[in-house]
Amino acid sequence: MLQPTTIDFLKKLEKNNNKEWFDKNRNHYEAAKADYETFVTAVHTELTKLEPRMAEYKAKDAIFRIFRDVRFSKDKTPYKANFGAYFSRAGKKAADAGFYMHLQPGGKSFLAGGMWMPEAPVLKKVRQELDYNFDEFKAIINKTSFKKLFNKWEGEQLKKIPQGYTADNPAIEFLKMKSLIVSIPMDDKDYTSKTAVSKVIKLFTEMKPLVDFLNRALD
Numbered sequence: 001m002l003q004p005t006t007i008d009f010l011k012k013l014e015k016n017n018n019k020e021w022f023d024k025n026r027n028h029y030e031a032a033k034a035d036y037e038t039f040v041t042a043v044h045t046e047l048t049k050l051e052p053r054m055a056e057y058k059a060k061d062a063i064f065r066i067f068r069d070v071r072f073s074k075d076k077t078p079y080k081a082n083f084g085a086y087f088s089r090a091g092k093k094a095a096d097a098g099f100y101m102h103l104q105p106g107g108k109s110f111l112a113g114g115m116w117m118p119e120a121p122v123l124k125k126v127r128q129e130l131d132y133n134f135d136e137f138k139a140i141i142n143k144t145s146f147k148k149l150f151n152k153w154e155g156e157q158l159k160k161i162p163q164g165y166t167a168d169n170p171a172i173e174f175l176k177m178k179s180l181i182v183s184i185p186m187d188d189k190d191y192t193s194k195t196a197v198s199k200v201i202k203l204f205t206e207m208k209p210l211v212d213f214l215n216r217a218l219d
Contacts, residue, residue, distance in 0.1 A: 005035070
């Protein structure tokens, strides 16, 4: 579980997102960072039981930096007011589908699974997998426990039908998607509870058949 002080640090950072405050509170940041890394390590350890290939990567390598790249952004705040980690069979920077864990106080925390905005060659392979094996895909997303937890899809859809497909394709609504992501909100108490790791793993386990289906397109 995470310490409440980690949640508290992120709350304060959101209200004081500037270098002067951050430098004065760097010790609090380092403590929160270490706490989050400990939590990510615990989640990663359990995930390797579901996907052994994840053991090839260190848990801390799944964590995103808190420092924002503001070079091309109108928003010049220097820090993210969240901690995030992405777990994939091929590492954080791979195109593979995986699991994302987002910690942001104030009702903004969530877990997600799937593939976010893949590049065109990868998306083409995923669409082919959907087209060829749509019945299998439907069985995954129509499973009662899956539908109960994940009742909507994240991300944008193409307005036009993708090249090579027709409007009467049974999978057309999914073939038009630019991402294939499901997510579920998490409360602050979900992360600070003694059962936090088991809850995260339970939800990721429910997402895993979707992640596996998408990754099979890349194999």
